[in-house]
Structure formats: structure tokens, C-alpha cells
Amino acid sequence: MSRERQNQLARCVSLVTVLAPHIVSGLSVTELAEKTGLAAPVVCRDMESLASVGWAGKLESGRWALTTKPISLATACDLALQNARERQEDFRRNVTAGAFRLMEV
Numbered sequence: 001m002s003r004e005r006q007n008q009l010a011r012c013v014s015l016v017t018v019l020a021p022h023i024v025s026g027l028s029v030t031e032l033a034e035k036t037g038l039a040a041p042v043v044c045r046d047m048e049s050l051a052s053v054g055w056a057g058k059l060e061s062g063r064w065a066l067t068t069k070p071i072s073l074a075t076a077c078d079l080a081l082q083n084a085r086e087r088q089e090d091f092r093r094n095v096t097a098g099a100f101r102l103m104e105v
Contacts, residue, residue: 011046019066026063
């Protein structure tokens with residue numbers, strides 16, 4: 001990955017992180033620039049990149065906000081962790097039940 005691509009990726013992650021708490025109201029380019037320390041033209045370009053992959057969109061107010069795509073990704077991770085915990089608990093219950101059966105012999 002080229003150095004410029006790495007820099008853009010880092011900037012986009014910063015923008016997503018700054019936008020996350022503002023899912024409903026969004027942030028303006030000026031606010032995004034202030035919060036990230038990036039120049040406004042860079043913010044505009046990177047937000048357009050995020051929009052092109054469905055991670056951000058402009059609200060009717062002209063402010064930028066995250067779309068449901070990154071939220072869905074985070075939710076999918078949470079569900080996967082929950083599923084893993086449930087499987088681990090099922091395994092633990094089965095082991096415990098097996099141990100009790102062995103004690104009855």
C-alpha cells in the first residue's frame with residue numbers, strides 16, 4: 001500500500017471516529033476540519049471517498065453523517081461476540097453436566 005493510500009486511510013478512520021457520536025445531526029466540513037486538524041479541502045475529498053463506499057452521506061442540512069453501513073458492521077461484530085459467548089457458555093454447561101454424570105457413577 002502506498003504511503004498516500006495509508007495516509008488517506010488514516011484520515012478516513014479519523015473522520016469516521018469523529019463522526020460516530022454525531023450520527024443524527026452530523027458535522028459540517030468546517031467542524032470536521034477543526035476536530036481532526038485536517039484542511040477543509042482534504043476533508044471534502046476524504047468524505048467523498050467515504051460516501052463512494054457507502055460509509056458516509058450528506059444530510060439535507062449539508063452536514064456529513066455516517067450511514068448505516070459502519071453501524072451495521074459494528075453491530076455484526078457485537079452479534080458475533082455474543083454468539084461466541086453463548087457457544088462458550090453452552091460448552092461450559094455441557095462439560096459441567098458431563099462432570100456431574102461422571103460423579104454419579
